[in-house]
Amino acid sequence: MSLEWVGSVLAGTTSVGVVYLLGSLGEIYAERSGILNLGLEGIMALGAATSFITTIAWGHAVAFFVAGVLGILMGLLLAFFTVSLRLNQIAVGLAITMLGSGLSGFIAFPTTRKTILRALNPELPSTALEAQSAPMLPSAPLPFLKDVPIAGPMLFNHNPVVYVSLILAPTMWFLLFRTSVGLKIRSVGENPGMADALGINVFRIRYLTCMLSGAFSAMAGAYLILGFQPFWIEGITGGRGFITLSLIILSAWSPLRAVFGSLLFGGIEVLQYRLQLFGFGAASPQFVLMLPYAIAVITLSLLSIESFRKRISAPAALAKPYYREE
Amino acid sequence: MDKSVRKISRREFLGVTKAVAIGGIVAAGIAGGVSGYLARTPEVKEVTKTVAAWPPVEGLRPIKVGYVYVGPVGDYGWSYGHDRGRRWADERFKNVESFYIESVPEPEVISAIESLVAKGCELIITTSFGFMDGTAEAAGKYPDKYFVHISGYRSGAAGNAPQNMSAAFAEFYQLYYLCGLAAGAITQTGVIGYVGAYPIPEVVRHINAYILGAQYAYKKRTGKNIKAHVTWLFSWVAPEDARLAASALIDDKNCDVLNYTEDTPAVLMVAEDYQKKGRKVWSFSHYSDMRAYGPTAHLTGPVANWGPIYLDFYRMVATNTWQSVDIWSRVGDYMPWRWRQPLEKSTAGKEEGTVYLAPISPVIPNEWVNLIKQRYEEMKEYLFEPFTVEGHDPDGKEPIRDQDGNVRIGPGERADRGTLWSMDWLVEYIEEPLPK
Incomplete structure (x- = not known):
């Protein structure tokens, strides 16, 4: 295992991990305010589909913007049903996941996609209309830093979205734990009745975090297809939304720990294939391939145990609708 | 003439309807628009329809054909490949109405077949290995309909299914061998890689054929x-996984020619991507011509056209000449005649028959392109087979051994269909x- 090998594994780890990191940053805010956004997977798929199409029509920057706006709309939908109508967050979340996955397959289907692309940009050449893959984000290696052993390939030889995500994580941690806005968000998730009595607008906070979570989920999808794997297939997210949900629990709702959680899951994904080639579990690689899903299932099941939730200090009002009158 | 109408797919349909169902309440807002649109979406899609007059051929009645696909088209x-074959056959047969249901989970094949029968289809083609038993069951249930199952081993001809069921497969191992020749001709590191889907005999014989070709060259x-x-x-x-697996082969093992089943x-x-970064890494097309996705890195690759096989079954049904068959289509099949061409007229790299090579890249040195062409032409006449000592060793001496050193194919031997069909080494x- 040379230094080069480690660097190459870690470079892959970061480029996969950012999918999880982006998804978890918004979701942590939502869960800290008491909203469980199970629609993450669907919003991610929708973000991937829309950014795939808009990138071809208008380029990368617009694609992230459009995905973000669409994510905000999906977040509003979630907020409307869970905050205003106080419906069961699990059911609404799953419904949004199915809606998002279905819609993503629909709009990115070759014939629909061609129609949309023609409408968005009539001057596109036919190769662009036919292409089943998105142009990838250009890599922007940072001079000097990229040559540092291990840290260079891991952190400083990627596309700009990776850098932005890595800077966002500590920023969002600071906002959540060191500012009064963050305190409000957290108190709404711990004890909405008390927060309300103190004059915090529970509904407004929860609407905002829903929108934030939607935007970040959609941008995670956009990064998935523009930054990591540019070929479109239906179901491109492959359960990554649910894995994100479980890594949030692993990182105990902290944006900083989420960086490590994301890199852990990214690392497992990368190592699956590296390990096969080193003879690790080569006779039954399916067990290694199962790892990320197994960890997701275990953490999600643990969350349903009351004492475990207390120990990892889960937001007390997570997934509970708030009634002002009671 | 042919009018192709694309409507919402079954998976999308189910996805959205489930969403509407669960959020019955949720639906209030979304459903208005979405379900209104969906309400008029039939689950079975009518995809082609003969509108204009096609001169009625005596004794050749119009037919309805239904396809069951395992994935999205x-x-x-x-x-996608099967759907291309369907369109190819429809275009040539003309007097046909075809339907398909996509993304059918394997246990649900019977209900998919039933809805196609209800549509009036008399020929039903199921295109996934997992559909095999369900198709045989449906064939027993509908003795007056005809069934074709792709990539399985049950048929009336083989004696393990009703007589109204046929089996068919377009076989790639010969083409993988030719890809191997290209790989062996161009590799600089002497290390090549393969990203496999599942360790099943079909994939295993493709891997072996590829490696044998590379070893020869x-x-x-x-x-x-x-x-x-x-x-x-x-x-x-699994494009994300394939991407990680391919990088692992390149970065960790120094492979510079990669083939795959994905x-x-x-x-x-x-x-x-590696070519763009200045590292010479090569790969292939798979099932369709994929040159657009790797203009520099593309060498050649196995391509299938299922159309001629389907057209053959259309004819059988329309002319009332059905016979259960077990088709294993290889290089040279479904061509006007089996005859090898001289090198300068070789059709290697051009579309013909059911299985053929994607265009051959000019980066492969000429002598090796010639060998690829020669072998391809010889295969048409059964003059050359990959799984022989001659296919493995340039001197024609070394037998083909497995990983434990056991001789699997010795001098004078040629792997028969049974050996290829159940290859587990x-x-x-x-x-x-090999994972067990």
Whole structure:
């Protein structure tokens, strides 16, 4: 295992991990305010589909913007049903996941996609209309830093979205734990009745975090297809939304720990294939391939145990609708 | 003439309807628009319809054909290939109405077949291995309909299914061998890789054929043995995983020619990325011509056209000449005649029959392009088979051995269909064991 090998594994780890990191940053805010956004997977798929199409029509920057706006709309939908109508967050979340996955397959289907692309940009050449893959984000290696052993390939030889995500994580941690806005968000998730009595607008906070979570989920999808794997297939997210949900629990709702959680899951994904080639579990690689899903299932099941939730200090009002009158 | 109408797919339909169902309440807002749109969406899609007059051929009645696909047709892979075959056959047969249901889970094949029968289809084609038993059951249930199952082994002809069921497969191992020749001719590191879907006989014989071809060319070129590495995805469609697996083969094992069984061009795209970064890595097309996804890295590749097979069954049904058959279509089949062409007229790299090579890249040195063409032409006349000592060793002496050193195919032998169909061993040059 040379230094080069480690660097190459870690470079892959970061480029996969950012999918999880982006998804978890918004979701942590939502869960800290008491909203469980199970629609993450669907919003991610929708973000991937829309950014795939808009990138071809208008380029990368617009694609992230459009995905973000669409994510905000999906977040509003979630907020409307869970905050205003106080419906069961699990059911609404799953419904949004199915809606998002279905819609993503629909709009990115070759014939629909061609129609949309023609409408968005009539001057596109036919190769662009036919292409089943998105142009990838250009890599922007940072001079000097990229040559540092291990840290260079891991952190400083990627596309700009990776850098932005890595800077966002500590920023969002600071906002959540060191500012009064963050305190409000957290108190709404711990004890909405008390927060309300103190004059915090529970509904407004929860609407905002829903929108934030939607935007970040959609941008995670956009990064998935523009930054990591540019070929479109239906179901491109492959359960990554649910894995994100479980890594949030692993990182105990902290944006900083989420960086490590994301890199852990990214690392497992990368190592699956590296390990096969080193003879690790080569006779039954399916067990290694199962790892990320197994960890997701275990953490999600643990969350349903009351004492475990207390120990990892889960937001007390997570997934509970708030009634002002009671 | 032909009018292709694309409507919402079954998976999308189910996805959205489930969403509407669960959020019955949720639905209030969304459903208004969405379900209104969906309400008029039938589950079975009518895709072609003969509108204009086609001169009625005596004794050739119009037919209705139904297809059951395991995946979505919008992707680039297996089901897409079958749908292309359907359109090819429809275009030529003309007097046909065809229907398809996509993304059918394997246990649900019977209900899919039933809805196609209800549509009036008399020929039903199911295109996934997992549909085999369900198709045989339906064939028993509807003795007056005709069934074709792709990639299985049950048919009336084989004696393990009703007489109204046929089996068919377009076989690639010969083409993988030719890809191997290209790999052995161009590799600089002497190490080649393969990203496999599942360790099943079909994939295993494709891997072995690829490695044998590479060994032949590399040995002849350098006198050394080829080294090969295989990783497994345990999935047919997984571009992210294929991407990671391909990078692992390149970065960790120094492989510079990668072949694969995965339904997207992901591996080819990885090779192209490395080419852009200045590292010579090559790859292939798979099931359709994928040159657009790796213009520099593309060497050639196995391509299938299921159309001629389907057209054959259309004819049988329309002319009342059905006979249960077990088709294993290889190079040279479904061509006007079986005759090898001289090198300068070789059709290697051009569309013909049911299985053929994607265009051959000019980066492969001429003598090796000629060998690829020669072998391709010889295969048409059964003059050459990959799984022989002659296919393995340039001197025609070394037998084909498995990873444990056992001789599997000796001098004068040629792997028969049974051996190929149930292949469960890897050739000696591969370093990873075969997962059990």
